Amino acid sequence: MNSPKVIVFDAFGTLVQIGQSKSPYRKLMKWLKEDGRKPSLKDANIIMSNDVDIEELAKVFGKEIPIQLLQEIEEDIDFELNTIELYKDTIPTLRKLKSLGFQLALCSNLAKPYGDKLKAILPNSFDAVFLSYEVGAIKPERHIYEVILKQFSCQMCDVLFVGDHPILDVEVPISLGMSARLIERNKKQNLSNMLNDLISD
Structure with missing residues (x-):
């Protein structure tokens, strides 16, 4: 695939995980x-x-x-x-992608308390953060994806979306003209292997 200019990551199930849910x-x-x-x-x-x-x-x-x-x-x-904790490969992968010149963003559907926690534990690797409660829209609403384009002054084809939800992070971005990658943590998949063509030397 063409190399993207912007890589957008989902949060939960992609970069971080909740150890025990209380719903x-x-x-x-x-x-x-x-x-x-x-x-x-x-x-x-x-x-x-x-x-x-x-x-x-x-x-x-x-x-x-x-x-x-x-x-x-x-x-x-x-x-x-x-x-809540980071997956072990999160920080090394983000640092590597940043060193290679990619612009990085975080885009997640979540309630406010979880966004505050994310900001506290994630590294300062992101050029922009798009949290649903701050944007006022959730994936798969087109608006939240368009806000990303506006922030980076880019086109849909310049964006690679990475996440664990087949529809919100893959199907919808692809339908809008982005590239997308599904990460399946439950199958022991890790970011470095999935993005190997982008981060390999």
Whole structure:
């Protein structure tokens, strides 16, 4: 394939992993349903495209969350955040790609607390970071991909998308004219092998 100018990485399942999940947002949505709010297909979009904490998010959904439940969910989030860690090949691969002159970006669908954690643990290798709650849009919405192009003043064909989601990180980027690579961590795949044609000397 033609060498890309910009390589865009997904975060969770690609560069970082959660050691143990507590599903805090599922707990919030369960309470909202029990409190009379009807679930919507747009709920995940709302969670990941609003720059708010749990208490404010409940208000976005039209509810005032009880203090005890708020504390439980916040504790679950803190627990998850403390289990987040980089894959061993993340930093070496990013450094190598940077040394070869590629522009690097991070693009992830996630709620605000997880974005703050990502910024704290990832190296300063990225030329730009696109987090759904900051952009106000999630993958696979076209807007979040177009924001990347605008930031780098490039065309779709200049971008390589790398991620673990077959649709959001591969199928949709390819349909828009980008290149894409799927990484399957559950099959012991690593970044250096997958991007070998880009990072080989």
